[in-house]
Amino acid sequence: MPSRSFIIPASDPFSFDECRWFLDRGFDECMHTILPGRVRKLIPLPGNPVLADLREHPDGIEATLLEGKDATGTEAALRAYVQDWLAPQEDILPFYARLSKVPALAYMPAAFGGLRLIGIPDLFEALAWSIIGQQINLRFAYRLKRRMVERWGESYETGGEVYHLFPQPAVMANADPAELRAMQFTGRKAEYLIGVAQQFASGNISKSSLLALPGLEARRRALTDLRGIGIWSANYALMKSIRDATCIPHGDAGLLNALLSHQLIADKSDHPSMEKLYRRFKGWESYLVAYLWRSLAVKS
DNA sequence: GTCCAGGAAGAAA
DNA sequence: TTTCTTCATGGA
Numbered sequence: 001m002p003s004r005s006f007i008i009p010a011s012d013p014f015s016f017d018e019c020r021w022f023l024d025r026g027f028d029e030c031m032h033t034i035l036p037g038r039v040r041k042l043i044p045l046p047g048n049p050v051l052a053d054l055r056e057h058p059d060g061i062e063a064t065l066l067e068g069k070d071a072t073g074t075e076a077a078l079r080a081y082v083q084d085w086l087a088p089q090e091d092i093l094p095f096y097a098r099l100s101k102v103p104a105l106a107y108m109p110a111a112f113g114g115l116r117l118i119g120i121p122d123l124f125e126a127l128a129w130s131i132i133g134q135q136i137n138l139r140f141a142y143r144l145k146r147r148m149v150e151r152w153g154e155s156y157e158t159g160g161e162v163y164h165l166f167p168q169p170a171v172m173a174n175a176d177p178a179e180l181r182a183m184q185f186t187g188r189k190a191e192y193l194i195g196v197a198q199q200f201a202s203g204n205i206s207k208s209s210l211l212a213l214p215g216l217e218a219r220r221r222a223l224t225d226l227r228g229i230g231i232w233s234a235n236y237a238l239m240k241s242i243r244d245a246t247c248i249p250h251g252d253a254g255l256l257n258a259l260l261s262h263q264l265i266a267d268k269s270d271h272p273s274m275e276k277l278y279r280r281f282k283g284w285e286s287y288l289v290a291y292l293w294r295s296l297a298v299k300s
Numbered sequence: 301g302t303c304c305a306g307g308a309a310g311a312a313a
Numbered sequence: 314t315t316t317c318t319t320c321a322t323g324g325a
Binding site for chain 2: 130131133134135136137138139140141188192227228229230231232233236249251252253254255256257293296
């Protein structure tokens with residue numbers, strides 16, 4: 001197939017390299033491949049997975065279709081996916097204006113300039129990832145995710161590289177919990193993952209049904225009604241998958257550490273200082289969280 | 301050996 | 314309603 005490229009525009013400030021770096025962070029991520037100056041991902045367009053290569057371009061992102069059917073609508077679907085994933089066209093200047101007014105955070109626009117909130121478009125993947133990441137360090141969490149993806153997800157090999165799709169709910173719904181347990185998932189996480197997968201597979205919940213609910217609280221409730229999804233996971237999924245700008249994964253270990261290191265709170269139970277800070281970022285809470293998470297890692 | 305990781309559910313107080 | 318206990322393992 002002759003590869004075809006097109007440009008996905010971005011609004012300033014946008015840094016492909018900041019986004020690319022965050023997608024990597026030195027972790028063993030299996031859902032995309034980080035190469036010098038570029039990112040490759042097998043993207044699950046409906047009924048037509050395509051392998052895309054993304055790199056920096058003066059006007060935004062240059063996307064190249066490497067493998068997969070280039071049918072009518074493929075380009076539009078890929079554009080939509082990348083927007084949902086990396087949000088290059090989002091105008092983040094209002095967020096930067098807020099950052100600049102908080103002395104402890106005023107360095108961020110220069111330090112992390114152009115970074116976007118990196119999304120997880122697939123709601124099931126976002127929820128599964130939140131379950132996997134509960135109460136374990138990220139390095140271990142990425143290892144668990146890789147085992148699950150390599151065992152139950154579809155994959156595509158080309159050029160000596162293997163690209164993965166996240167396992168489908170219908171597949172995970174029938175997974176053997178003992179097999180997850182053998183992969184060092186806790187027994188509970190195995191139950192949670194399979195249970196949530198069954199809810200998706202049976203049609204009791206989907207991204208579209210969640211979006212159809214009126215308001216944040218109804219959506220939050222729909223998620224926390226799932227066994228294994230507490231308030232942290234619900235907010236995480238709403239932030240990463242729905243891109244709800246007002247969601248904060250309160251109590252998140254990394255978030256609290258970042259707030260402490262910036263001396264924005266006195267201790268981890270200093271809720272008044274947190275609320276005061278979040279009020280200053282009304283409508284940009286998720287971005288504040290994303291940048292605080294970014295600050296936890298030292299760019300090498 | 302100790303303590304903490306991008307927590308949640310169920311029991312107990 | 315709030316606070317403990319358990320789950321389970323890796324990394325510092």
